[in-house]
Amino acid sequence: MEQAGKKWQKKSIVVISVLSRCRHLTLTMVVYVLGSMPVKIQLVRRILYTKCLLNLCQRKQMAKKIKKRYHASKACKYIQLYVRLLETDANGYGKCCSCDLLLTWEEGQGGHFQPKGRNYNAAAFTIENLHLQCSSCNLYKGGNPAGYMQFMANNYSKETIEKIKQLSYETLDCNQIDDIAREYKQKCIKLDKTKNFKVNII
Numbered sequence: 001m002e003q004a005g006k007k008w009q010k011k012s013i014v015v016i017s018v019l020s021r022c023r024h025l026t027l028t029m030v031v032y033v034l035g036s037m038p039v040k041i042q043l044v045r046r047i048l049y050t051k052c053l054l055n056l057c058q059r060k061q062m063a064k065k066i067k068k069r070y071h072a073s074k075a076c077k078y079i080q081l082y083v084r085l086l087e088t089d090a091n092g093y094g095k096c097c098s099c100d101l102l103l104t105w106e107e108g109q110g111g112h113f114q115p116k117g118r119n120y121n122a123a124a125f126t127i128e129n130l131h132l133q134c135s136s137c138n139l140y141k142g143g144n145p146a147g148y149m150q151f152m153a154n155n156y157s158k159e160t161i162e163k164i165k166q167l168s169y170e171t172l173d174c175n176q177i178d179d180i181a182r183e184y185k186q187k188c189i190k191l192d193k194t195k196n197f198k199v200n201i202i
């Protein structure tokens with residue numbers, strides 16, 4: 001575990017030194033690359049300082065954004081795994097919420113009713129907003145909104161659906177997102193014990 005951490009740190013340093021030498025790299029690209037890596041916040045600040053493009057306030061905001069993106073993608077990973085385990089049976093079979101296709105937990109995805117947005121809104125971490133979906137609906141049919149809406153109307157009250165829509169305009173801070181990641185990791189571990197197969201939860 002410790003060795004894996006060191007490996008990542010080494011990789012992060014390499015990526016950061018490359019990024020800081022790229023003159024034409026846009027800040028959006030920096031956020032995107034670093035946001036998907038377990039990069040330490042001090043290292044993120046270092047690259048933003050070396051680029052010398054922003055004033056102090058902007059650098060701090062950018063570093064905050066990268067940190068949030070990293071925590072948010074981690075929380076999304078666990079909440080999506082939880083949905084895939086929750087909505088499939090003990091042998092790992094379940095149905096796509098929007099087209100009823102039979103699929104396994106490995107093929108299924110955690111599809112969002114309200115999109116999570118570029119900056120991960122609060123609905124991205126709301127369990128009622130995520131359900132088992134096939135990749136065809138989730139990726140190629142834009143989430144299959146008609147089928148998804150029908151599923152939501154059959155399973156939730158109008159108030160809950162409105163609440164989810166409202167949450168898509170709200171945001172959570174890093175600590176709240178971190179708590180969600182921890183909570184759903186534990187839930188995944190618990191749920192995994194009820195299955196006839198084993199999931200490697202890391």
Ligand SMILES: [Zn+2]
Pocket residue numbers: 096097098099100101133134135136137138144
């Ligand atoms: Zn489907």
